[in-house]
Amino acid sequence: MKNAKKIVLKIGTKVLTRKDRSFDKEMLKDIVSQISAVKADGIDVIVVTSGAIGAGMGLLGLKKRPVKLTELQAVAAIGQSHLMHLYSECFKERGYLVGQILLTQEDFNDRQRYLNIRDTLQALLSHNAVPIINENDSVSTEEIKCGDNDRLASLVSDLSRADKLVLLTDVDGLLDEECNVIPVVEKLTPKILKLVRSSSCDLGTGGMASKLEAVRRVTSAGIECIIANGKKKDVILKAAMGETIGTAFKGGGVKIIAKKRWIAFSSKPKGSIKVDNGAREALSEKDKSLLGSGIVDVEGIFSSGDVVKIIDKERREFARGVVNYSSAEISKIRGLKTSQIKAALGYDGEDEVIHKDNLVIL
Secondary structure (H helix, E strand, C coil), rough: CCCCCEEEEECCHHEEEECCCCCCHHHHHHHHHHHHHHCCCCCCEECCCCCEEEEEEEHCCCCCCCCHHHHHHHHHHHHHHHHHHHHHHHHHHCCCCCEEEEECCHHHHHHHHHHHHHHHHHHHHHHHEEEEECCCCCCCCCCCCCCCHHHHCCCHHHHHCCCCCEECCCCCCCCCCCCCCCCEEECCHHHCCCCCCCCCCCCHHHHHHHHHHHHHHHCCCCCCEECCCCCCCCCHHHHCCCCCCCCECCCCCCCCCHHHHHHHHHHCCCCCCEECHHHHHHHHHHHHCCCCCHEEEEEECCCCEEEEECHHHHHEEEEEEEECCHHHHHHHHHHCCCHHHHHHHHHCCCCCCCCCCEEEEE
16 A cells, blocks of 8 residues: 555564574564665554563573563563663664553553543654554553553554554465465455464464454454565565555455544453343444343443443343443443433433443444
8 A cells, every 4th residue: 555654563572583582683673674664755653562571581581481470570571671772772773763652451441541642652753753562561460451462553553543554473474275375355254264373382472363353453444454474575665565465454344433443442341231132223223322221231340431342132242332320320220211210329310321422333
């Protein structure tokens, strides 16, 4: 796509390490060289990088990835500063400054923090700096983890309104049944999803399954995506200039407005609301808000303003939305008509449990 103005580049652990698991500084220099050439052509580049744990393992002389969370966080803390030093050093040689941003899922869950990240990224790009983003592994727990850097890259792509997401790994792209690279995927069909092959590397956490989930998110937002081998010559330059490389996934589908994309893809649901068949039909087919009368049950503990899943009686998630009431309040008003809410709660509240403007059908 020659007219791309902004690219998010996710660099996987396997791209930045050698076979002996040591950090490959020469590979990093080559990547920085390509990014610098892309920037010189007037294209903004945002980097989502893996490698902090791998770099920390190298510095500490560890041969096996730690299992204990506190050990992983310590290794990540040691490796992250070294990783950023290497990025800064390499980009400085090319005349560019870098800006580090460490994120957790909590930064995406909170709408204001989400918008602040967007504004910070834009400010960095306005100074012609290169944003370097990673998950804040030194403080992340299971509850606040983004999941993996493929998912993080997809969230950043949508947040920054990138034109293209490039996922660099150690495979040539998505392979068909005969192990040939599929050059272009128009749509993520069940047949395509069956082609997923698992990863056996213990340094990286994202295999092809996580990459296709990232693809699903960004293509739903109209963003093109490429999965390619980061060790191939000039792969970043070719991807940026629209040349055939790896597997390209076309952006498409129904375009969702920015706030609803945040509800659907960026924030993690805090709980679930189970609804009856009438409510499901009203939400899915009639563009209605969710009222208390259609609610069957509430699962989890959440507050007003949180994002929750909406599930049907068969427990299938079909929508997400921002609630006007806490889980405790919804438990009191479920099954009730709007006119009965005040008596049940003892105070006036919103007519809608989730307003249609804050609801997304998945």
